[in-house]
Amino acid sequence: MSFSLFEYFCCKDKHMTDTSKIKPNTNLIGHNIVYFETVNSTNTVAKENDFKDGTVVIAETQTAGKGRMGRTWESNQSTGIYMSIVLMPDISADRISLLTLAAGICVCRVLTKMCNIPFKIKWPNDIVADGKKVCGILTEGVISETQNKAVVGIGINVTNKNFGDELCNKASSIYMLTGKVFERENIINAVLEEFEKTYTDFIRGKSFIKDYEKLCINIDRQVTFVKDGKTVSGTAVNVAENGELVIKKEDGTTLNINSGEVSVRGIYGYY
Numbered sequence: 001m002s003f004s005l006f007e008y009f010c011c012k013d014k015h016m017t018d019t020s021k022i023k024p025n026t027n028l029i030g031h032n033i034v035y036f037e038t039v040n041s042t043n044t045v046a047k048e049n050d051f052k053d054g055t056v057v058i059a060e061t062q063t064a065g066k067g068r069m070g071r072t073w074e075s076n077q078s079t080g081i082y083m084s085i086v087l088m089p090d091i092s093a094d095r096i097s098l099l100t101l102a103a104g105i106c107v108c109r110v111l112t113k114m115c116n117i118p119f120k121i122k123w124p125n126d127i128v129a130d131g132k133k134v135c136g137i138l139t140e141g142v143i144s145e146t147q148n149k150a151v152v153g154i155g156i157n158v159t160n161k162n163f164g165d166e167l168c169n170k171a172s173s174i175y176m177l178t179g180k181v182f183e184r185e186n187i188i189n190a191v192l193e194e195f196e197k198t199y200t201d202f203i204r205g206k207s208f209i210k211d212y213e214k215l216c217i218n219i220d221r222q223v224t225f226v227k228d229g230k231t232v233s234g235t236a237v238n239v240a241e242n243g244e245l246v247i248k249k250e251d252g253t254t255l256n257i258n259s260g261e262v263s264v265r266g267i268y269g270y271y
């Protein structure tokens, strides 16, 4: 493959991540940055290597970016942020999935402030604005007898100008929402700083569920989902302390749903 001089400099100077600019004002998270131009998935690399606590794995593109429930995450060269935070939290394995919700709050806050438009969370892990998804979060755990490890993978659509047929009604990017090109390094720094605060409070026992509920677009809305082969409808009433979405069904009974089991759909388009 050959590049013109113009393409070469565009690539090197304008689009590739400048890792020297990734310097979050944190105590732990993001002090060790592991950067790749291409990987299968930053989550996979983070899970399969012995990186130290707080390491952030970042890639320019992913060939097998993973989403929730076996889906793929479109990871085009340099249009998005593809990063995974490696954590060694002293928490039980069943609380690791709560890190998805914590990261969701942080991305939401950072993007809302930066873009000056409201971002919300579609339970459990989609960050949405103007009815479309801009960011997804996938947390994976590596459980062992000695030390549990959590990998919080964050994908943010930053400079995408459009999406293909399958995604165009569901996905958006920061550029499509604001018309501005924000530097990915600045977004990464801000997300890591915000996340470290929430994460530190969380492992010290502070709950963030009330903050999450305020940002969660599903609360007080109708949702439908398939559970054990049956389509169930109801109103999302709150989020339980373990991260489950609490649904009041049409017959008046309540049901807690776990992020691992179902994909929630609202009745208003994507929500």
Ligand code: BTN
Binding pocket: 040, 041, 042, 043, 044, 062, 064, 065, 066, 067, 068, 069, 071, 073, 081, 082, 083, 084, 125, 126, 135, 136, 137, 138, 153, 154, 155, 156
């Ligand atoms: C989802 O919305 O279903 C979750 C998407 C998570 C995508 C990110 S991109 C960085 C990290 N590496 C992956 O393979 N997935 C996550």
